[in-house]
Amino acid sequence: MNKSILIIGACGQIGTELTLKLREINGINNVIASDIREGSKELMQSGPFEFINAMDYHSILAIIEKYSINEVYLMAAMLSATGEKFPAKAWELNMNSLFNVLNIAKEGKIQKVFWPSSIAVFGPTTPKENTPQETIMEPSTVYGISKQTGERWCEYYFNKYGVDVRSIRYPGIISWKTNPGGGTTDYAVEIYHNALLLGKYNSFLNKETKLPMMYMDDAIEATIQIMDAKPENIKVRSSYNLAAMSFTPEEIAQEIKKIVPEFKISYHSDFRQKIADSWPKSIDDSRAREDWGWKHQFNLKKMSESMLHSLKIKYDVL
Numbered sequence: 001m002n003k004s005i006l007i008i009g010a011c012g013q014i015g016t017e018l019t020l021k022l023r024e025i026n027g028i029n030n031v032i033a034s035d036i037r038e039g040s041k042e043l044m045q046s047g048p049f050e051f052i053n054a055m056d057y058h059s060i061l062a063i064i065e066k067y068s069i070n071e072v073y074l075m076a077a078m079l080s081a082t083g084e085k086f087p088a089k090a091w092e093l094n095m096n097s098l099f100n101v102l103n104i105a106k107e108g109k110i111q112k113v114f115w116p117s118s119i120a121v122f123g124p125t126t127p128k129e130n131t132p133q134e135t136i137m138e139p140s141t142v143y144g145i146s147k148q149t150g151e152r153w154c155e156y157y158f159n160k161y162g163v164d165v166r167s168i169r170y171p172g173i174i175s176w177k178t179n180p181g182g183g184t185t186d187y188a189v190e191i192y193h194n195a196l197l198l199g200k201y202n203s204f205l206n207k208e209t210k211l212p213m214m215y216m217d218d219a220i221e222a223t224i225q226i227m228d229a230k231p232e233n234i235k236v237r238s239s240y241n242l243a244a245m246s247f248t249p250e251e252i253a254q255e256i257k258k259i260v261p262e263f264k265i266s267y268h269s270d271f272r273q274k275i276a277d278s279w280p281k282s283i284d285d286s287r288a289r290e291d292w293g294w295k296h297q298f299n300l301k302k303m304s305e306s307m308l309h310s311l312k313i314k315y316d317v318l
């Protein structure tokens with residue numbers, strides 16, 4: 001059967017690049033982008049787009065029927081830092097959107113669902129180094145609580161109704177095309193922009209805050225890989241741990257200095273420090289590697305070279 005894909009929340013940091021990649025693989029007209037707002041020029045000009053509110057079951061269903069969609073990638077969510085400012089809204093969006101898509105799958109109207117979870121499912125009582133797939137999970141942010149609850153519901157819909165839902169616990173995602181959407185790891189994106197444009201950056205996390213991170217290319221690769229895997233190879237139906245690298249603001253600054261020698265970093269932590277302190281420092285993703293062959297490509301050095309090279313072209317500072 002030909003793939004006919006709907007991406008909800010396609011204009012965000014991950015949705016934009018996911019849409020472009022899926023269009024490259026599956027053909028422009030087989031991948032429908034949707035969001036409550038318009039996205040970048042590149043995204044809007046790359047193929048079909050529909051306005052969808054992920055909290056409105058009927059508007060999702062109407063588009064699924066219009067294009068005979070069989071796979072949905074649900075990327076709409078309120079992220080960790082914004083979620084702490086609007087906890088009720090974060091809960092409402094993150095849970096209602098998931099139920100809408102899971103119920104449409106349960107009714108047999110689509111065959112496969114991708115829904116991203118996050119390292120925010122872990123909390124202060126979780127082992128911090130090499131955090132296992134199965135461990136203590138007591139998230140302390142509304143975002144983390146919504147993701148952990150979402151994971152339980154995904155597993156429940158798989159076990160009870162046979163819904164083929166697949167999920168990854170993304171670490172902090174670093175990219176240059178689209179700005180990040182209000183997460184705690186956004187500093188690791190802003191730092192590259194500021195290094196090139198201003199030669200300095202004031203970090204909102206302190207210098208020894210080590211967090212798991214991943215370059216966008218790897219995140220997109222993992223997403224497509226888990227969706228293409230045979231169903232019997234997806235043995236975790238809550239969400240898979242996924243990792244590539246871990247670093248501190250001080251370490252990323254050192255790496256940037258190798259390319260931008262005049263770069264200077266300062267530190268002024270804010271409310272996001274507490275969120276970061278509750279998360280793991282590194283992740284054990286051996287299950288994803290064993291079950292569906294996950295393998296990352298980018299470490300801190302390779303990512304920094306690629307980020308700065310791409311941003312130099314974007315900002316015309318070559």
Ligand SMILES: NC(=O)c1ccc[n+]([C@@H]2O[C@H](COP(=O)([O-])OP(=O)(O)OC[C@H]3O[C@@H](n4cnc5c(N)ncnc54)[C@H](O)[C@@H]3O)[C@@H](O)[C@H]2O)c1
Nearest residue numbers: 009011012013014036053054076077116118170172173181
């Ligand atoms: N970026 C990261 O570092 C990261 C890390 C872990 C998990 N995730 C998860 O990955 C997914 C995508 O994250 P992202 O960074 O691209 O987020 P983002 O904030 O950049 O994008 C989210 C998109 O959803 C859209 N949206 C918001 N409300 C909507 C609604 N009611 N209906 C339809 N669309 C709506 C927004 O307009 C935005 O374009 C989220 O589930 C997020 O929790 C992201």
